Amino acid sequence: MCGIAGFVGEGSRDDIVRMNLAQAWRGPDGSGVWEDPSAAVYLGHCRLAIIDIAGGAQPMWTDDGDIGIVFNGEIYNHSELRDELKRCGARFVTDHSDTEVLLHAYRHWGDGFVRRLNGMWSFAIYDRPRRRLFGSRDRFGKKPFYYLHRPGLFAFASELGALRAHGAIDCPISESALKKFFAYGYIPAPNSILEGIGKLPGGYCLEFDLSSQRLRSWKYWEFEIEPFEEIPADAESRWCEELRSLLDRAVKRRLMSDVPIGAFLSGGIDSSAISAIAMKQLGKGRLRTYSIGFEEPTFDESAYAQRVAAFIGSDHACRTLSIDAARRIVPEVLGRLDEPMGDSSILPTYLLCGFAREGLTVALGGDGGDELFAGYDPFRALRWAQIYRSLVPRPVHDAISLVVSRLPVSHRNMSFDFKVKRTLRGLAYPPSHWCPVWMASLDARGLADLFRQPVDLEDVYSEAIEQWESCRSPALVDRTMQFYAKLYLQDDILTKVDRASMLHSLEVRAPFLDCDLVEFVRRIPWQFKIRGAQTKYLLKKALEPLLPKDILHRPKKGFGVPVGAWFQSGRLAVPEFSGIACDADYVAQRLAAHRAGRSDERAFLWNLTTLAHFVDRARASSTPR
16 A cells, blocks of 8 residues: 655645655655656655565656556556556566556556456556546545645645645635535545545546646446346355355455465454455465454454454454553544544554554455445344335324433443434435434434534435435335445445554455456345345355354444443543534533433534544644745
8 A cells, every 4th residue: 555646736846745744654665756847747655565565666657758657556456467468568667566557558558447457546647748647546435536626736645634735735624524524424525524625436537637727537437236137046056156256256366465464353244254265265374363352342342253263263363452542542543534534433443453563564354245235234224214104104203203312322332222213313314315314423403503504405415315316226225235335335434444554554455345246246136135134145145154153143243432431421522622613502512411321422422523633633734834
């Protein structure tokens, strides 16, 4: 993994050097800058060396100096592409650099070469003869790409902090993005927390023309649910076999590395599957697996991880942390994030990445399994939610919600009262709003109270509505999967893992997001993904030869920490901050209700906390240089 940065227009070498330094943890093994003052083009790169350690320095150029690149990511099919390009006449200088493959692929196949890539990436290619910058982000947006375009300046970087290190960039917080942050718990692309700075969405490319100063972007790939029209009589057994084969190939591709590699192992289905397959390919005892345990029983999964490690024969390491120790890292983590993050599981993810980095440079993870196979709890609620909505009038719903709101608050992990209250809150809205309302810290009424102004639901939830309405399938499960795969996965899960891992200079790979695997899974009908109350049905059946049944069928726990209990006890305080136009009395009322146990405001209070740290960091970095 690496960090990329660059700009065209206003600025100097000092700016690109500062941009590189602002994200140096993304690439501690080397850095490089390139400048062409006559064309006002500047490129920067900081490198975490994984593949072709000796020959992969960047910015990298073709031998004639016409085409250069700064690249963040890994291309898992680069060897096959290299062989094909050689047959087309390409002459390579490096031994096995995937970066050089991108340069020759662009030259020989044009912009469409990105459709041939199987991997994770964000990159910018400077084509000197054509006077253009060409950028791209991988299909699911695993690697970040922020950019700014205004008269006289186009700039891009892997992190917001790197963009803000440019002396001419000082953007205010976006009011629209702020509302979306509280409405989703994250900021969906193409929005960013700062006005004027966007995120290139996953599956998109862009072009900046140096002559006309025009910027355009386009979609080269999109995740779409498109079930097989014909289901064979032996579909279950046939698809299980195909699924195992594709997972095996996906893991094998991601084991390529010139540095130590291992796997995260929580004891859940997804990470256990990846670890078991990697162990099978590497041989007994040759895979290191890592997990984090907690003293609080409802948040601790370490016993399951130990069970799987013993079953597959991995070299397992587990570190048990006290809740107070985890709590103490809150300022450390939040003080380094480039955007506020409403997912408190950033804390254990950060701890896990730091622990694994002590022995590894690359780790495999199970991200993507829940989104592709309908693994989250809301999928179980869909059938009953549909029945409830059709039978229960709004006044009766409001009465039921009032009664349920008086249930005692529990801060146990995924407690019953938490699930019921969240479900009922979502059912007050149309189905296209269910997913974000179920998961976010505030609904529309809460947003209006916080910002002291009416809320336009169509605007706040525009991304969720678009995904819901664009899904070709009318099935609730498919529409919900599309929301999770296209919004939540990209802007919450993958963002969280990228930031937590990169803060420790660790690369994390996700076999479930392999292109071939995704193309197959997106066509499996939803009835094979959720059956009755059982989620991930087909995946569990496919994994029966690889994992113990008690692991495959144990309840989903999730990876979290008890921030609700911390806020209630006062061990975690909501920092005071200014600069955000919100109702202080409303915040005080919600905090008081939480501390008194009258309501569960953990998500809202966590969002406020992470936002406060972001505001403090942004204010500090805006001081005169």
